[in-house]
Amino acid sequence: LIFLSGTIGLLFRSMAMAIVIALVTSQIIAVVVTPIFAMWIATRAKHFHRLPGERWLRRHYGRLLVAGMRRPWLAVPVVL
Incomplete structure (x- = not known):
């Protein structure tokens, strides 16, 4: 969706960037924060x-x- 051109690209580019940022943030939390919290609690x-x-x-x-x-x-x- 990020690489679409024209009017459709303009409409979907911000939504695609929001999804990418949310997925990257979620992955960082899943890989870094969750194991640290599990070790701290356990x-x-x-x-x-x-x-x-x-x-x-x-x-x-x-x-x-x-x-x-x-x-x-x-x-x-x-x-x-």
Whole structure:
């Protein structure tokens, strides 16, 4: 859509750029931010919990993360 010429190209160019920017941003978050958040939540904390629900979040998210890694085939129905 970015490379269309004429009136159609003018109409769709901004929409195509918005889609490209959204996809690139989503990919960066999926590759960088999500694994960091997963490691931060799943690691056992040796310090006191500063946030009110942090202990609960760590415990439950850690269990789900480990269960998901042990059964990767379950990701297909979840994604669908």
